[in-house]
Amino acid sequence: MSSGTTPPPAGPRPPARGEQLRHRTVSAAVADALRQRILGGALRPGTQLRQDALAEEFGISRIPVREALLQLEASGLVRIVPHRGAVVSGLSVEEIEDVFQLRALLEPQLLILSARGLTAEDYRDLRALLGEYKAALCAERIDLWGELNRRFHLGLLRHAGRPRSLGIVSGLLQDCDRPTRLQLSLTGDVARADREHTTLLDLCEAGEVVAAAALLRSHIEHAGRALIGLYRSVEAAGA
Incomplete structure (x- = not known):
C-alpha cells in the first residue's frame, strides 16, 4: 500500500x-x-x-x-x-462638434494631396460606390448609409500618403456613423448628400482639386451644423 x-x-x-x-x-x-x-x-x-x-x-x-x-x-x-x-455609447453635442471640426480641417487637406493620384480605376470604383450609396438612400437602407459614406470619403483620400492622418480620419468617420445616419434621415438631406458626393468626384476628375477641397469642407461643415442643431433641439425638448 x-x-x-x-x-x-x-x-x-x-x-x-x-x-x-x-x-x-x-x-x-x-x-x-x-x-x-x-x-x-x-x-x-x-x-x-x-x-x-x-x-x-x-x-x-x-x-x-x-x-x-x-x-x-x-x-x-x-x-x-x-x-x-x-x-x-453615444456622442455629446460637444463631441459631435469636435469630430466635425477635425474632419473639416483634415479631409480637405488630404484630398488636395490625394486627388492627383486617383487613377481611372479609382474613379470607376468610386462611381460604383456612389451607385450603391444612391440605391441605399433611395431604398431607405439606413443601416448602410454610414458605412458607404465612410468608404467613399476614405476612397477619395486614399492616395494622400499620410497614413497617420488617414487613421485619424477613419476613426472620426466611424464616430460619425450613427450621427450621420440620424442627420440624413431626420433632415431629408439625402438628395444633397448624393449631389455633393457626385460633384466632388466630378471636380477631382476634372482636375479642379482646390474647388473639390472647398466643397468637401462645406459638405462636412453643413452636416455638422445640421446634426448639432438636431441634438440641441432634442435637448431643449427634453428640458
Missing part, C-alpha cells in the same frame, strides 16, 4: 480548447448581432445591455455574452459603466 500523500482536491476544470473556440465563435456572432442593432439605431445611446437578458434572448450562457460586450467596448460602441454594466 502506498504511503504517498493524498493529492489535493481538483480545482475547477479549465475550459477545453473546443469549448473555448465555441465561446469565441458564439461571442463573435452575438457581438455582430448587437453591432447591427446599435448601428441600425434599434439600440439607442444610453440603452442598458443586461447580460442575463441577452443570454436568455440568444439562448446561451452569460460567458459569450460578456465576451461580446467586451468586443463592442473595444470598438467604442459600448461603455462598461460602474453599477450599470454595459451601456450603448
Whole structure:
C-alpha cells in the first residue's frame, strides 16, 4: 500500500480548447448581432445591455455574452459603466462638434494631396460606390448609409500618403456613423448628400482639386451644423 500523500482536491476544470473556440465563435456572432442593432439605431445611446437578458434572448450562457460586450467596448460602441454594466455609447453635442471640426480641417487637406493620384480605376470604383450609396438612400437602407459614406470619403483620400492622418480620419468617420445616419434621415438631406458626393468626384476628375477641397469642407461643415442643431433641439425638448 502506498504511503504517498493524498493529492489535493481538483480545482475547477479549465475550459477545453473546443469549448473555448465555441465561446469565441458564439461571442463573435452575438457581438455582430448587437453591432447591427446599435448601428441600425434599434439600440439607442444610453440603452442598458443586461447580460442575463441577452443570454436568455440568444439562448446561451452569460460567458459569450460578456465576451461580446467586451468586443463592442473595444470598438467604442459600448461603455462598461460602474453599477450599470454595459451601456450603448453615444456622442455629446460637444463631441459631435469636435469630430466635425477635425474632419473639416483634415479631409480637405488630404484630398488636395490625394486627388492627383486617383487613377481611372479609382474613379470607376468610386462611381460604383456612389451607385450603391444612391440605391441605399433611395431604398431607405439606413443601416448602410454610414458605412458607404465612410468608404467613399476614405476612397477619395486614399492616395494622400499620410497614413497617420488617414487613421485619424477613419476613426472620426466611424464616430460619425450613427450621427450621420440620424442627420440624413431626420433632415431629408439625402438628395444633397448624393449631389455633393457626385460633384466632388466630378471636380477631382476634372482636375479642379482646390474647388473639390472647398466643397468637401462645406459638405462636412453643413452636416455638422445640421446634426448639432438636431441634438440641441432634442435637448431643449427634453428640458
